[in-house]
Amino acid sequence: MAKQLISSTAKKSVYRDGETVIKEFCEGFPKAEVFNEALCNARVETIQALNVPKVLGVSMVDGKWSLIKEYVEGKTLEQLMDENPDRLEEYMEQMVDLHIQIHSQACPLLNKLREKTSRALKNEEQLDDSLRYELRSRLDGMPRHTKLCHGDFNPSNIIAGDDGKLYVIDWVHASQGNASADVARTYLLFSLKDKKRAELYMEMFCDKTNTDKRYVQGWLPIVAAAQLVYKRPEEKELLESWINVFEYQ
Ligand SMILES: Nc1ncnc2c1ncn2[C@@H]1O[C@H](COP(=O)(O)OP(=O)(O)O)[C@@H](O)[C@H]1O
Ligand SMILES: [Mg+2]
Structure with missing residues (x-):
């Protein structure tokens, strides 16, 4: 075939x-990122409680x-959500339960989310120094x-x-850290495409885990700032509105 x-x-x-x-990267794609994806996948696929398709090899052609x-x-799940809008709640519940199950696992050799985020904030040239300082202080706290x-996770x-x-699948950004940061990131990814799904996901996650929504929301300026690195013009307005909450405090 x-x-x-x-x-x-x-x-x-x-x-x-x-x-x-076969996940084929374009010419010039950083070698370290390809091997990092293979390594993160290899680390996570050993976790018995999760179903993770195994990486079988890395090649260059x-x-x-x-x-x-x-x-x-x-x-x-994205295909299923698009094809059966009347079953959105059922799929979202499966997704939230799976997210909670992921957060109940440990993978001590993965990078630390705090260090990755701190580096992203440090290197993000679109932030001015006072905003960078505010964001880094919030992360520290x-x-x-x-x-x-x-x-x-989307x-x-x-x-x-x-x-x-x-x-x-797609564990290249996997790390160990605070689950609420991971939840804020999923909320962000949904919000960039579909507000209704974003709100439903947030409601369900906070409800099932007894988490105060404001605690997850506290991460939004940080995850939004880290997302600036992709430089997608269509995301700029939403990200800036989330990052600039400090201006009104
Ligand atoms: N192991 C797999 N089995 C079946 N389909 C897969 C598998 N890995 C990826 N896919 C399909 O390819 C798409 C893109 O793969 P993914 O690894 O998520 O790449 P990307 O980094 O572009 O998001 C997925 O959304 C899924 O539809
Ligand atoms: Mg993907």
Whole structure:
């Protein structure tokens, strides 16, 4: 069977090739990021409680790096949410339960979320110095945890397998840290696409975990500032409105 394209962006294309998935990066894509994705996946796939398709290899063909992973037969939760809007609450509940399960795991060799975030704030040239100072002080004041955080937990990274299990992919941003930061990031990712889903996710997560919404909201300026690194013009307005809360305090 020939390779079939599953998804494609400017920087990478994902193909199915029989029982494997090939994630092919564009020419010039940083080698360290490719190997980092392989390493994060390899660390997380050993956690028994989670279903994580295994990384099978890393290769270089015609100047392009590829990751080879196990293929999972099924649909992403994003596809399911788009195809069956009347079942949104049911899918969201599955997603929230899975997120809570991830946060109940430990993966002590992963990078620390606090250090990654601190570095991102330090290097983000779009922040002026006083804002950077405010954001770094807020980060410093946040409780220190070591929970497994996915870092890019959104419905396109969850596959509802035909075998009835939920699989989690795309662990390149995985770290250990404060779960509320990971929740704030998911809320941000939803908000950039669909406000209704964002609010439903936040409500359900806070409700199920007995978390005060304001505690998650406290992370929003920090995760929004870290998102500036992607320099996406369509995200700028929302991100700046979240980052600039300090101006009104
Ligand atoms: N192991 C897999 N099995 C089946 N489909 C996959 C697998 N890995 C990725 N996909 C599909 O490819 C898409 C993009 O893969 P992903 O690793 O999330 O790349 P990206 O970094 O572009 O988000 C996913 O949303 C999913 O539809
Ligand atoms: Mg993805």
